[in-house]
Amino acid sequence: xxSRWTARPLTSLLARLPSQCALCRDWxxxxxxxxxxxxxxxxxxxxxxxxxxxxxxxxxxxxxxxxPPPLDTCLAACDYAWPWPDCVADFKFHGDTGxxxxxxxxxxxxxxxxxxxxxxxxxxPMPLAxxxxxxxxFNQALELARRLAPGRTDAxxxxxxxxxxxxxxxxxxxxMRNLQGAFAVEPLRAGALAGRRVVLVDDVMTTGASLFSxxxxxxxxxxxxxxxxxxxxxxxxx
Numbered sequence: 001x002x003s004r005w006t007a008r009p010l011t012s013l014l015a016r017l018p019s020q021c022a023l024c025r026d027w028x029x030x031x032x033x034x035x036x037x038x039x040x041x042x043x044x045x046x047x048x049x050x051x052x053x054x055x056x057x058x059x060x061x062x063x064x065x066x067x068p069p070p071l072d073t074c075l076a077a078c079d080y081a082w083p084w085p086d087c088v089a090d091f092k093f094h095g096d097t098g099x100x101x102x103x104x105x106x107x108x109x110x111x112x113x114x115x116x117x118x119x120x121x122x123x124x125p126m127p128l129a130x131x132x133x134x135x136x137x138f139n140q141a142l143e144l145a146r147r148l149a150p151g152r153t154d155a156x157x158x159x160x161x162x163x164x165x166x167x168x169x170x171x172x173x174x175x176m177r178n179l180q181g182a183f184a185v186e187p188l189r190a191g192a193l194a195g196r197r198v199v200l201v202d203d204v205m206t207t208g209a210s211l212f213s214x215x216x217x218x219x220x221x222x223x224x225x226x227x228x229x230x231x232x233x234x235x236x237x238x
Contacts, residue, residue: 022102023083031102041078041106050208051076051233061236069208070215071200072225075113076233077106080204084232088203092140100140103231104147107201116227117199123149126202126214127160127183144231145201157192158200158214159184179213185221194222205230 020026021033023040045054047061051074054061078084091099108114117123125141133139145153161184185193198218205211205228215226 022087030105031098032106037106037109040083041109043111044079046076046233047074049074051205051228051230052236053079053233069212070219070226071212071228073116074205074208074211074228074230075110075116076205076230077103077110078232080206080232080234088232092136092203095137097138097143100143100147103203104144107144107148107229107231110229113229116229117149119197120149120152120199120225120227121196122157123153123199123201124158124214124218125153125155126200126210127155127158129160129163129182131163141202144203148201148229149199157186157189158218159186179209183214183217185217190221192221193218195224196222197225198223198227200226200228202228202230204232204234206234 019028020031021029021036022031023036024033026033026035045056045058046052047054047064048059049064049069049071050061052061080088087099087103090096091103108117123145125139125145127141128136128139139155142153142155145155160182162182200211200214200218202211211228211230215228218226
């Protein structure tokens, strides 16, 4: 008979088996089965440049009309709502890199994502500051990017130059100020982006401040087209 101390690790192991859906526990299945992907990551109308949920037929949210972001387009696979926060936490904070493949599949399944990736010159993961990278042991955006476009992912072109204070609780404008000077193009490759089509990849987009700050740096370096692809998008606070 298993003790409660051995039963818990065994239950955790069974939940992570690749032949069982991590969400509904269907068996046999991919890590995220097709019905769960269709239910929890269904395609929905979104702002074309910040991926906020919008009513059908509306191309841009009010903020993007008034203050157009430096992204030509932005795609999101799902809302940052159950069950994705738990999945992202396992992936990002608990070192479960086995989530990278299933989550990348959700990204590539976004309508027009495959065409966007196929047409780009390079895919850039949103970089982590060195201290955060040491603490976490890996960059979750890089793990996603490598599975989306292994031959065109460049982890050394866009750099995070400094740590920034915590963004939680800050408005979009405050986050943008917080991130000034936080990103840079590798100085020895300053001309590598001229006229290029670039896709930025990240896991979660909150206000968009980080993605917009990085995109602005790529624009200044000469990128002709900058797109963003994220797994989950938070809604605007009410």
